[in-house]
Amino acid sequence: xxxxxxxxxxxxxxxxxxxxxxxxxxxxxxxxxxxxxxxxxxxxxxxxxxxxxxxxxxxxxxxxxxxxxxxxxxxxxxxxxxxxxxxxxxxxxxxxxxxxxxxxxxxxxxxxxxxxxxxxxxxxxxxxxxxxxxxxxxxxxxxxxxxxxxxxxxxxxxxxxxxxxxxxxxxxxxxxxxxxxxxxxxxxxxxxxxxxxxxxxxxxxxxxxxxxxxxxxxxxxxxxxxxxxxxxxxxxxxxxxxxxxxxxxxxxxxxxxxxxxxxxxxxxxxxxxxxxxxxxxxxxxxxxxxxxxxxxxxxxxxxxxxxxxxxxxxxxxxxxxxxxxxxxxxxxxxxxxxxxxxxxxxxxxxxxxxxxxxxxxxxxxxxxxxxxxxxxxxxxxxxxxxxxxxxxxxxxxxxxxxxxxxxxxxxxxxxxxxxxxxxxxxxxxxxxxxxxxxxxxxxxxxxxxxxxxxxxxxxx
Amino acid sequence: xxxxxxxxxxxxxxxxxxxxxxxxxxxxxxxxxxxxxxxxxxxxxxxxxxxxxxxxxxxxxxxxxxxxxxxxxxxxxxxxxxxxxxxxxxxxxxxxxxxxxxxxxxxxx
Numbered sequence: 001x002x003x004x005x006x007x008x009x010x011x012x013x014x015x016x017x018x019x020x021x022x023x024x025x026x027x028x029x030x031x032x033x034x035x036x037x038x039x040x041x042x043x044x045x046x047x048x049x050x051x052x053x054x055x056x057x058x059x060x061x062x063x064x065x066x067x068x069x070x071x072x073x074x075x076x077x078x079x080x081x082x083x084x085x086x087x088x089x090x091x092x093x094x095x096x097x098x099x100x101x102x103x104x105x106x107x108x109x110x111x112x113x114x115x116x117x118x119x120x121x122x123x124x125x126x127x128x129x130x131x132x133x134x135x136x137x138x139x140x141x142x143x144x145x146x147x148x149x150x151x152x153x154x155x156x157x158x159x160x161x162x163x164x165x166x167x168x169x170x171x172x173x174x175x176x177x178x179x180x181x182x183x184x185x186x187x188x189x190x191x192x193x194x195x196x197x198x199x200x201x202x203x204x205x206x207x208x209x210x211x212x213x214x215x216x217x218x219x220x221x222x223x224x225x226x227x228x229x230x231x232x233x234x235x236x237x238x239x240x241x242x243x244x245x246x247x248x249x250x251x252x253x254x255x256x257x258x259x260x261x262x263x264x265x266x267x268x269x270x271x272x273x274x275x276x277x278x279x280x281x282x283x284x285x286x287x288x289x290x291x292x293x294x295x296x297x298x299x300x301x302x303x304x305x306x307x308x309x310x311x312x313x314x315x316x317x318x319x320x321x322x323x324x325x326x327x328x329x330x331x332x333x334x335x336x337x338x339x340x341x342x343x344x345x346x347x348x349x350x351x352x353x354x355x356x357x358x359x360x361x362x363x364x365x366x367x368x369x370x371x372x373x374x375x376x377x378x379x380x381x382x383x384x385x386x387x388x389x390x391x392x393x394x395x396x397x398x399x400x401x402x403x404x405x406x407x408x409x410x411x412x413x414x415x416x417x418x419x420x421x422x423x424x425x426x427x428x429x430x431x432x433x434x435x436x437x438x439x440x441x442x443x444x445x446x447x448x449x450x451x452x453x454x455x456x457x458x459x460x
Numbered sequence: 461x462x463x464x465x466x467x468x469x470x471x472x473x474x475x476x477x478x479x480x481x482x483x484x485x486x487x488x489x490x491x492x493x494x495x496x497x498x499x500x501x502x503x504x505x506x507x508x509x510x511x512x513x514x515x516x517x518x519x520x521x522x523x524x525x526x527x528x529x530x531x532x533x534x535x536x537x538x539x540x541x542x543x544x545x546x547x548x549x550x551x552x553x554x555x556x557x558x559x560x561x562x563x564x565x566x567x568x569x
Contacts, residue, residue: 115530122537129544133551142555143564145548150500150561153541154491157507160534161484164511168477168518173526188474 001051001058003041003066004106010037011099018092030095031077034102038070054174055113062110064315064460065242069105072234072322073098075442078434079330080227094134098231101127105239109246114163114173117243121159121207124236125152131228132220144223151206151216159203165196175251197252197259201266204247208240208296210266211273218277221289226336229285230329233292234322241299245314248303256306263304268399270297275403279410283342284332287410288325291368294407295321301400302383305393309386315460316382320367320375320449327364327442330435331357338429344413349423357429358418360439365411367446370404375449380404382457465520476517483510497549497559501542508538 010033017029041063048059077098104123111117129152133145167173169192170181183189202213209217221229252259274294281287299321302313332342334357339346351358367376384397431439449455483506490503512531519527553559 115533118530119533119537122540126537126540126544129548133548136551137555139555139564142548142552146497146552146561146564149545149548150491150497150504153501153504153545154488154507157484157487157504157511160508160511161514164514164518167515167527167530171518171522171524173530188477192477 001044001049001056001110003037003070004056004103004110006037006040007033007099007103007106011096011103014099015092015096018090023091026091026095027077027080030099031074033099034070034074034077037102038067038074041066041070050112055116056107056110057112058110060460061242061246061311062106065109065238065318066106068315068319068322069102069109069235069238072238072326073102073231075323075326075438076227076230076234076330078432078438079230079333081432081434090134094131097127097131101131101231102235105235108239108243111243111246112175112250114166114175117247118160118163120239120243122156124239125156125207128152128228128232128236131231132224134228135225138223140223141225142223144220147216147223148220155203155206155213158199158206162196162199162201162203165192165199169193169196175247178251179253193255194258197255198262200247201259201262204240204244205266208237208244208299209293210296210300211269211293212266214270214273214293214296217293218281218286218289221292222283222286222342226285226329226333229289230326230333233288233329234325237292237296237299238318238322241296241303241314241318245303245310248306249311253306260304260306263300264396267297267300267304268396270294270300271400271403275406279406281410282344284344284346284414285336285342287344287413288328288332291407291410292325294403295368298380298383298400301396302386304396305383305386305390307386307389309382309389312457312460313379313382313386316375316449316453316457317379319456320379320446323442323445323449324364324367324374324376327360327439327446328368330439330442331361331364334431334435335429339426344417345421347414347417348421349418349426350429351419353423353426353428354431356436356439357431360443361418362415363443363446365415367450369408369411371408373447373450375446375453377450378453378457382453465523468517468520473517473521476514480510480514480517483507483513495560495562497552497561500561501545501549505538505542508534 014030017026044058044063050057101124104120107116107120129149132148133141135141169183169189170178172178183193206213274290274297278287278290299314299317302310335346336342367374370376370380387393387397487503487507491500494500512534515527515531549559556563
């Protein structure tokens with residue numbers, strides 16, 4: 001709760017700091033603010049409270065996911081150095097919008113009322129619409145912003161219509177009251193409830209880019225400046241999945257049999273589309289976009305398992321996925337800014353010119369592919385163990401493991417390019433000291449979580 | 461003040477439901493078939509207004525002010541969305557001299 005208020009205030013302060021015309025101040029200021037929020041957030045650990053007449057609840061679930069999202073933002077920010085800074089004078093706005101987006105994400109994981117869920121999603125999305133189009137001269141960035149905006153507001157309409165139908169059927173926006181209302185099997189109430197549930201599932205599936213509502217993801221991710229793509233594929237996705245699980249768990253647990261068939265179809269489709277789509281891409285950024293779709297599929301697997309292990313599986317997977325994705329996008333950004341090309345060939349010979357970047361990228365790719373001794377392996381392991389508890393779902397794990405094998409193919413295309421192909425006339429990539437510190441940090445964190453997953457797996 | 465919900469209640473709830481669903485569907489069809497970004501955007505607004513209408517009806521029928529409060533939130537958020545959306549469309553227009561979404565096909569597959 002305090003973290004939400006602080007972020008709103010800090011965002012405005014950061015905005016006004018832009019008047020000082022000293023762009024050097026902005027990055028340290030934003031990092032300082034996020035560190036404060038990260039610390040303040042931890043004080044709510046094991047101290048569940050509800051605020052605003054029970055519209056927000058800060059419990060361990062909310063604190064944990066807030067921690068992951070604030071940490072992700074903190075790790076993404078250092079890559080903004082020498083990125084927008086040189087040619088753009090609207091730097092303050094970008095940092096403030098990032099802070100506001102994190103605020104919306106926190107509201108999404110701590111909501112207790114549909115109004116808060118809607119406001120959280122919108123605060124996050126509207127900030128992202130702007131950030132997607134920050135590269136104003138580049139037609140691709142324009143196109144990404146327009147696509148994201150039109151599709152995003154279109155699916156917000158579905159989400160809202162769903163919320164309203166649920167309100168019509170149960171008479172409340174409060175998720176505990178919705179869960180406590182029993183609805184007869186026939187009558188218009190039941191029709192409204194089922195339709196509403198379906199529309200909400202569609203609306204949130206769009207936000208986490210689950211197939212068949214994924215079609216915007218590769219285009220938007222490719223057109224958006226890499227820094228904000230990293231934010232989209234970590235914070236936005238984690239917030240969406242966490243909100244989805246919380247909604248299903250707290251409001252619609254009793255109607256499991258209604259939404260289960262829909263969600264299992266969405267999950268299988270997401271896994272297939274994400275992994276097969278990523279395998280045929282020629283651009284690393286598009287490959288990572290499809291890979292983020294496939295990871296949404298793995299996260300949804302934990303959701304449809306829907307047992308006491310799901311929560312911690314989603315939490316661990318989110319953390320492992322976020323950290324590895326930040327490393328991947330961080331390296332991609334540093335390399336593409338200098339070499340001005342997003343194909344796999346950009347990474348040729350990176351192992352010779354920049355051993356550190358190549359090593360971090362390798363760790364990140366291993367983690368995303370789920371190779372043991374990295375965090376991603378235990379992420380997948382926890383998800384699969386939560387799914388196999390239900391014997392009738394073993395086929396799903398088999399499908400997921402086969403598709404994870406496809407994943408190894410496209411992740412290792414990058415590794416092969418880095419170590420097996422000669423650098424040609426590519427020069428050494430320049431890396432700022434802050435960025436290399438962050439890259440070492442995420443690599444160490446990935447390996448640490450792969451060796452000792454118990455550090456965070458039992459937290460939630 | 462009390463008589464407005466009563467007036468709303470003179471029409472059966474189902475009618476509101478069918479009307480809102482029809483408005484919402486018109487919005488969806490508009491988004492899927494139109495090519496001009498501004499008209500697509502107007503269709504999205506139509507969807508949101510179908511939601512607002514239904515919220516008002518449910519709220520009056522249940523004598524529950526929560527629904528009406530939600531309408532205000534939706535209006536505020538829609539206004540914020542209009543600001544951002546029109547800014548994006550203006551940015552596109554400056555670069556392309558058009559708001560036809562079919563011209564935006566650099567990103568494919």
